[in-house]
Amino acid sequence: MxxxxxxxxxxxxxxxxxxxxxxxxxxxxxxxxxNATLGNKLVDDRFAHDADITALQERLAAEGLEVxxxxxxxxxxxxxxxxxxxxxxxxLIVVGIRHRSxxxxxxxxxVAQRIILEAHCPVLAVxxxx
Amino acid sequence: xxxxxxxxxxxxTPENLFFAAIGVLLGTAVGVLPGIGPAMTLALLxxxxxxxxxxxxxxxxxxxxxxxxxxxxxxxxxxxxxxxSSSVITAIEGNKMAKAGRAAQAxxxxxxxSFVAGTIATVALWIVAPTVxxxxxxxxxPSYFALMLLALFAVTAVLGSSKLRGFIALFxxxxxxxxxTNTGQARLTFGDxxxxxxxxxxxxxxxxxxxxxxxxxxxxxxxKPLEIIPVGQPWMSKEDWxxxxxxxxxxxxxxxxxxxLPAGGAEIPTFLSYATEKKLTKxxxxxxxxxxxxxxxxEAANNASAAGxxxxxxxxxxxxxxxxAIMLVALQxxxxxxGPTLMDEHPDLVWALLASxxxxxxxxxxxxxxxxxxxxxxxxxxRPYLYAGILFFxxxxxxxxxxxxxxxxxxLGIGLLGFAMRRFGVPVLPLLIGVILGPKLEExxxxxxxxxxxxxxxxxxxxxxxxxxxxxxxxxxAMTVRGVxxxxxxxxxxxxxxxxxxxx
Numbered sequence: 001m002x003x004x005x006x007x008x009x010x011x012x013x014x015x016x017x018x019x020x021x022x023x024x025x026x027x028x029x030x031x032x033x034x035n036a037t038l039g040n041k042l043v044d045d046r047f048a049h050d051a052d053i054t055a056l057q058e059r060l061a062a063e064g065l066e067v068x069x070x071x072x073x074x075x076x077x078x079x080x081x082x083x084x085x086x087x088x089x090x091x092l093i094v095v096g097i098r099h100r101s102x103x104x105x106x107x108x109x110x111v112a113q114r115i116i117l118e119a120h121c122p123v124l125a126v127x128x129x130x
Numbered sequence: 131x132x133x134x135x136x137x138x139x140x141x142x143t144p145e146n147l148f149f150a151a152i153g154v155l156l157g158t159a160v161g162v163l164p165g166i167g168p169a170m171t172l173a174l175l176x177x178x179x180x181x182x183x184x185x186x187x188x189x190x191x192x193x194x195x196x197x198x199x200x201x202x203x204x205x206x207x208x209x210x211x212x213x214x215s216s217s218v219i220t221a222i223e224g225n226k227m228a229k230a231g232r233a234a235q236a237x238x239x240x241x242x243x244s245f246v247a248g249t250i251a252t253v254a255l256w257i258v259a260p261t262v263x264x265x266x267x268x269x270x271x272p273s274y275f276a277l278m279l280l281a282l283f284a285v286t287a288v289l290g291s292s293k294l295r296g297f298i299a300l301f302x303x304x305x306x307x308x309x310x311t312n313t314g315q316a317r318l319t320f321g322d323x324x325x326x327x328x329x330x331x332x333x334x335x336x337x338x339x340x341x342x343x344x345x346x347x348x349x350x351x352x353x354k355p356l357e358i359i360p361v362g363q364p365w366m367s368k369e370d371w372x373x374x375x376x377x378x379x380x381x382x383x384x385x386x387x388x389x390x391l392p393a394g395g396a397e398i399p400t401f402l403s404y405a406t407e408k409k410l411t412k413x414x415x416x417x418x419x420x421x422x423x424x425x426x427x428x429e430a431a432n433n434a435s436a437a438g439x440x441x442x443x444x445x446x447x448x449x450x451x452x453x454x455a456i457m458l459v460a461l462q463x464x465x466x467x468x469g470p471t472l473m474d475e476h477p478d479l480v481w482a483l484l485a486s487x488x489x490x491x492x493x494x495x496x497x498x499x500x501x502x503x504x505x506x507x508x509x510x511x512x513r514p515y516l517y518a519g520i521l522f523f524x525x526x527x528x529x530x531x532x533x534x535x536x537x538x539x540x541x542l543g544i545g546l547l548g549f550a551m552r553r554f555g556v557p558v559l560p561l562l563i564g565v566i567l568g569p570k571l572e573e574x575x576x577x578x579x580x581x582x583x584x585x586x587x588x589x590x591x592x593x594x595x596x597x598x599x600x601x602x603x604x605x606x607x608a609m610t611v612r613g614v615x616x617x618x619x620x621x622x623x624x625x626x627x628x629x630x631x632x633x634x
Binding site (some may be wrong): 037038039040041042043044045047049050073075 | 163164209211351352353354355356357358506509510511512513514
């Protein structure tokens with residue numbers, strides 16, 4: 001049993017992580033942090049730096065949580081999160097969501113939306129405090 | 131002097147100012163992106179020369195050339211990935227400075243240093259280029275033949291880490307240059323009338339730079355993203371100014387002469403400048419941890435050498451960098467007789483170019499100081515979008531040369547060659563210079579032999595030719611001695627990742 005959080009290195013990811021950590025503490029389960037990238041850009045701001053991942057791991061471990069981090073290059077971020085949830089037999093996936101403009105919706109897909117539609121367990125969508 | 135003022139008159143017309151601005155913006159953008167250098171950009175833009183006036187096109191190209199030098203330093207400093215080979219040294223200290231929270235100062239000293247060096251070197255170019263051209267005009271074919279040999283030899287052997295790979299690339303280039311019936315005989319045409327006109331240099335340049343690079347990137351599409359250091363507005367304190375101005379001047383002094391030699395390139399002067407600053411600094415403890423002198427010197431050197439490479443290009447028709455090589459192709463495309471006579475036959479064009487260098491330099495400073503954070507955003511473009519665009523323009527460019535589909539097949543074939551060269555670490559520059567200079571070399575040789583009625587000794591009948599051969603002999607000797615005394619294993623090899631980005 002575990003809780004999977006789709007983490008991106010921005011405020012949406014932080015919000016998701018905070019909620020996921022709270023849930024994991026309440027339910028006394030493992031927390032699986034997934035931070036993935038397609039690796040097709042030279043610089044990807046949502047992909048956390050190695051040092052930040054280590055810090056995050058230490059911080060959560062210090063709070064007494066059992067944490068697993070998946071920090072990978074993948075072919076598809078949404079698929080990676082869903083697959084991680086299946087492998088870890090997750091009871092819950094936590095994702096951060098954001099406002100998207102009409103043009104943004106037209107041009108770009110949404111990782112959060114695909115996770116919500118494709119996951120095999122409940123998905124908790126979290127917004128950062130305004 | 132009148133010529134220079136007339137040059138400014140041409141360079142400062144609204145139309146040409148507009149092209150200069152496009153040039154510097156584009157140049158900086160491609161300089162920032164590793165793998166896409168000014169040479170590839172110029173190759174992709176060559177078809178533009180069919181519709182734009184010669185002065186405008188050349189002014190834009192000069193802007194791209196200078197802009198590429200600026201942009202390269204941004205990537206070096208923020209990402210520790212040199213955007214192009216002349217910024218390798220900048221990355222050493224620049225990235226350390228950025229990691230220590232001094233990215234703004236590193237970018238500022240690079241930009242202002244480039245401006246200072248570019249300006250001084252441009253003024254030096256105004257003085258040196260006409261003088262050299264006047265001298266060279268008096269030379270005969272044998273001397274010219276010798277100078278071209280020297281340029282080919284030096285670009286191949288002096289630059290780059292592996293001589294063998296350099297010469298492989300050179301001979302590949304010379305072979306491609308042989309194709310056609312220019313000499314009256316059909317050579318390497320395989321009886322195909324489509325090959326009778328030879329392979330257009332535009333196709334070769336676009337293929338090795340754009341297609342080769344795109345294939346290479348496609349083969350390595352998914353890579354771990356690099357960790358960028360966030361940056362605000364570049365600025366410098368008084369202390370930084372005090373520590374920077376001497377390295378700027380020394381860097382310029384190294385860069386310009388090295389660039390002006392027919393064996394140019396920015397690698398050697400940037401390295402020399404770095405070594406000198408390390409020796410002379412009052413803060414030796416900072417070197418290796420982010421010393422501002424280590425950014426200021428090499429950055430000045432690479433811009434000064436960029437200006438320097440225009441001396442052999444304009445005065446001799448000898449390109450020594452990939453970008454200069456493509457500028458030469460553009461000049462030839464306009465039907466200009468590149469070589470010592472260019473400055474006499476088309477003074478208006480040459481002086482417009484020389485004046486526009488100063489304009490481009492000022493524009494770059496104005497554009498780059500405030501825009502650095504925006505340039506860094508370019509690094510977030512997904513590679514598939516970027517290279518789809520490049521492939522589109524590459525195909526369009528190659529097709530528009532002769533409007534025949536056969537050129538697209540050639541483009542793909544030579545592009546595959548370019549990919550293989552990247553895979554096996556063979557440098558691209560000697561190939562390009564070989565394709566361009568090969569036919570001219572042959573022309574000079576035939577001219578010389580025709581005049582002497584087949585007597586080979588004419589080749590060393592002129593003093594300049596003898597001196598040039600002696601220099602080549604000395605270079606060869608020095609290389610052999612060094613090779614014997616210090617086995618190849620002792621040479622420090624750059625890491626694989628660095629090599630990939632640098633040797634193209």
